[in-house]
Amino acid sequence: MKLISCYIAHFGKINDFKYDFNEGFNSILEENGWGKTTFSVFIKAMFYGLEYSPNTKKKLMERNHYLPWDGSLCGGNIVFSTKEGQYRIERTFGKTDKDDTFAIYDNVTGIECTEFTSNVGEEIFKVDRDSFEKSVYIPQLSLGTSMTDSLNAKMGNLAAAKDDISNFDVALKTVKDARTEYTRNSKINPGKLVAVKQEINKCKEDFEKLPIFEESAEAMSCLVEEKQANLDALVIEKAKLAETIQQQSKREQELGAYRIQKENLNQEIEKAKEFEVFFAAGVPSDDEMAMLEQTERDLTVHERALRGIKEDIQRENPVFEAPFKERIPDISEFDLWNKMAANLSELRAKAEHSKLSEESNKQLTELKFFFGKLVPTDEQLAEIEHATTVITGLEAQISQSNDRLKSLTAERDIMEKLNKKSSIKIWHILGTVLLVIFIIFGIVFSQYLDNNLGRIVEIGSIVAVVLDVLILFISGRRARVNRIKEAKDYEERIQEEEDSIEITKLELRELFEKCDEFLSNYLLTRADTMQENVYEIRRKLDQYKHLLEEEQSRHQEAEGTLDQLADLQLELYTKIQPFATPYGINLYEMGGEYEFLAKLKKDADRYADYLEESEEIARHENSIKTMTADIKNILEKFPVDRSLDRAEQIQSISANKRYYLAINERIANLRDEIAAFETKHAVDDNVLSVDDLQQQQKSLDEQIMELNKQILQERDNLSTALEEVERLTDVSEQIERLEVQEKEFKKSAELLTKTEDFLQKARESFQAKYMQPLQNGLHKYLGLIDGPTGTHSGYSIEDFELDMDLNIKLSYSGSTKGAEYLSQGYQDVVALCSRLALVDVLYPDEKPILILDDPFTNLDDKKIKESLKLLNRIAKDRQTVYFTCHESRL
Structure with a gap:
């Protein structure tokens, strides 16, 4: 397939942008921050959409990253071609995948296509989004790749079994999870087998505690009886105190109002002192x-x-x-x-x-x-108009003469062709044939019949032949004379038409010159x-x-x-x-x-x-x-709050005046009422008040409440202990049941372990079928970059290989090492070669695009030069889009 063009309405920081792709190698050189990665992600999003997840707290998804901040419409279109035709994808993206729109059209007819769905990327490339990113889409700082089930299915040409193979990891994980559910050895969440073993051990330990719980239950029963006796004594004491409070309450009813008035008087005097300071300069009228x-x-x-x-x-x-x-x-x-x-x-x-x-x-x-x-006169215009009319007639006359000339020439040519053919009439031929027959009959008659009769017939036939020849000669000469005459006649008529045309053309040329001279003004x-x-x-x-x-x-x-x-x-x-x-x-x-x-x-x-x-x-x-x-x-004159505005300061003086006068009036009234009460009643402050007695009653209530709580708690503990004693008596039966369950769990765990081993071996067997083409592709591309005219890394190309998960391995000095033992730059070179080998195996027929987002940041100048040579060589067969920010990487 090939990309033809794209238009970005708004995507990330790019808006209202159009780009036309060339065949072969497309290099896009822009400075940092221009939006090269955004452009590459846009191409991928046109085919695979943007990922969406409701939980984006831990990770910033592509959708959140590239949606415009100003809330404008995000999306655009891309035009591409395949073997089947030329198409245009149009997508827009919203905050969630439900807000997205998708449409695909035949770019030649403009009719909407029905053979593709919104999963057009998987339908064209035959791989899912993850596999696309691990094959033809090479983002920045991510040259390396890894195996996925979708890649397994694509490379194994198992399109019919794609769903089963694509779910292999899920199936294998399910088996592993099921086995782990039995064998997991975790303190927080143990497996079923471990849990049942722990439960058996716990039951055995609990059964040994039965005598201890029986002794504890008996002790708790004695403690409950002791606390109940203490509670009864406190209830009797509370009843006596209630009687005392009732007697004291009658006396305090007389002293309550007196005490309240004294407290109020003291409070009002304190308030008055504050206002006396405020009105030190006098109270305004x-x-x-x-x-x-x-x-x-x-x-x-x-x-x-x-x-x-x-x-x-x-x-x-x-x-x-x-x-x-x-x-x-x-x-x-x-x-x-x-x-x-x-x-x-x-x-x-x-x-x-x-x-x-x-x-x-x-x-x-x-x-x-x-x-x-x-400025022409009417006569001049009339003369020129007449001349143009004559020109039109002469042009029509020349056209008619040319038609007649062509007709005469055609008639003359036909006549000449006919004259070249034989001019002998049919009756001459028939007569000659009959004469030959007569001669033959004469010869036959002369030999087999009467010689005289045969001779007469023969002589007659010869005479007829001679006469026929003379007639043919005379008629041929006459016909030749007629042909010459007809040819001369045609030549004269043709010459007359040609002379007429020449004369008309001369007249037409004079009129044209006259009109041109006038119109040139x-x-x-x-x-x-x-x-x-x-x-x-x-x-x-x-x-x-x-x-x-x-x-x-x-x-x-x-x-x-x-x-x-x-x-x-x-x-x-x-x-x-x-x-x-x-x-x-x-x-x-x-x-x-x-x-x-x-x-x-x-x-x-x-x-x-x-x-x-x-x-x-x-x-x-x-x-x-x-x-x-x-x-x-x-x-x-007044100490008002200066932070208040003028009206509030005046209002505060007025309010303070009202409060001060009211306080003085209340003080005078309280003093009169207290003096009258002291004259009428005896006051003794040494007797306990009702409040003090009620405080003692409250203390007794708290003690009674606490004892009730303790008794309830001890009874609950006793009930729990008795239930535990009853439970422990049934533990022996539970131990037998758990031991049977343990045997069943062991059997299931062993069966799942064997299933996992079988699935793993089946996967390795499946992958081994296409590992050799990957190895060959890796060595081929390494040879182009690191060969005799390449970077000369010092490693043998045959020392590099790929494992089942597409990890790069290096055999050196008798041991196998991972790619991390190489320099970062050479890791990127080998990773690029493995990527290209993977793409060759994935797409042997339909050549997809190759997208690279500035992947050579870790390479030195020589490796960059050789890598770019390789990309330009690949671009002859596969369209390549290469983004970079520096001229040194071009």
Whole structure:
């Protein structure tokens, strides 16, 4: 197959990009960060799509990496060809595979193909995505490959059994997992066989503990009885304490309100001390607070108004004062000036209407250029038109003469062919045959019958033959004379036609020269006949004359309007030019008085508003300055929080005043109530209060609760111990059952081990069938790179081999080593050769593309040179796309 072209709408950092592929070797040299890897992944994604997994926390999938960050549509198309035809794949990619779209078309007919599905990569290359990446797709820093089941199936030509072989690893893993389920020796998750052995050992150990659990159960029973006796004693003590609390509660009902009032009095006194500090300079009166709050509200109104005016000024364009230093025109002046400007516009429109339209003027200019050399008269055009008509007739006459000449020539040739044939008539031939028969009969009669009769017949026949010969000679001569006459006649007629054609051509050439001389004066478009060119000249001449007449007529109309326009313009400009000068506008040169008046009116209105706003700003600023000083003098008397704004500070003074007055009122009331209670009742603080007695009751409740928990726990432990004793009595039967199960598990584990060995041997047998072609391919490509004219690594090519998993092995000094014993550069060389050998075995018929994303970063200059020679040699049979970022690797 071959790639033809591709278009990337948006993929990763590449967008709106088109590329046409060449046959053979395609090298793409771009700097780092251009998107070479993105381009190569795009080609793979067109055939295999983008992988998707809902769990991307541990690994960044290709889909997440190459979806555009700005959320635009991701995808594009690719055009390729196979033996069956030329196709175009179109794909788009979303956040999940459900959001993807796919379509494939026949690129010649444009009809959608039904023989391919969205798995078009597997259907064309006959391998899955993983195998594609391990064969023809060589990403950066990943020249090495490894075996997959899909590669096994492809190389073994087992397409019919692909599903079974592709699932080989799954089947082998299933067998291994099943065997591990029996033999796994893990403390956390042991296998079935290990677990049953452990269970048997555990059961035996538990059975030996039966006497110990019986003694423990008896001890727990005694402990439960002891704690139950302690619980009964605490319940009796709690009942006595409840009776004491009931008696003390009656007395404390009288002292409760008294204690609460004393506590409240102390709290209110402490609060009052804080407010006394705040109002050290005196408590303001209600009128003073009302005046302060009203002043603050008025100040806020002035500040808001001032801020609004300044914001309006900032939002508007700056004021242009220069035109209005002397005065501001009033509204009547603007009305007069606008009226004059409107009259000017009407006069200009009238003058402009007196001119030709832009289209007509353009046509007139073009026609003046067209007739620059010659403006023909009607007689000249009529003469040329007649000449073109005659030319058409002469051309038709020459065509007819040529047809007659061809016809005469054909007739003459046919006649000559017929004359070359035998001119002997059929009756001459028949007569000759009869005479020969008579001679034969005469000879026969003379020999076998009557000699005289035979002789007569013979002589008669001879005489007839002589007469026939004479007749043939005479008729042949006459026919020759007729042929010469007919040939001469044809030659004369042909000569007459040729002379007629020559005469007509001379006449036609004279007319052509005359017409060409006339038409050379004009720049004409190409036409089929001269008549069309003459008709074009006639049409343009009529249009030219019409436009000249219209231009002259309108010029006469415009003369009076221009005089009125000049007078009115001078009058208006004299009045408004002093205002236009500060703008740098010269109306006499630039015009535009109507627009200027609109701008001047706007600036005049804005300047008048600005003057009013300035006066209003000054009034607000004076008021703000006075009110701010008054409020500041009052606020400095109180320790308010300076971080608060002005209104909040005033509100805090008002609130503190209200709280202070309310606290003083509550203190006076509490003192009166406490004095009255002490006079009426005796107060003794040494007796335990109800709260203290209730605290003792709470302690008893906690002890009772704890004993109940302990008793419940001990009873649970006793129940558990008794259940364990009962369980251990049945352990002997469980041990026998587990030992039977152990034998069954051993048998299953041995059977799975044998199955795993058989599958492994079957795989090795299957792979051995195609290992030799891989070895031969590896040695072939190593010979091209590391041969007599190659890099001379020092190793023998035959020392390299591939194992069943496509790992590279090196036999050196009597031992086999892995590829890691080679330098990184030489590892890449050998890995490239193994890749190419694998591709040859995978695709013996249909040659797929080969994609390399800058794989030679670890190679020195010589290895790069030899590797590129190899790629260019391969590209003669297989299309190759090679990405690199440095000219040294080209």
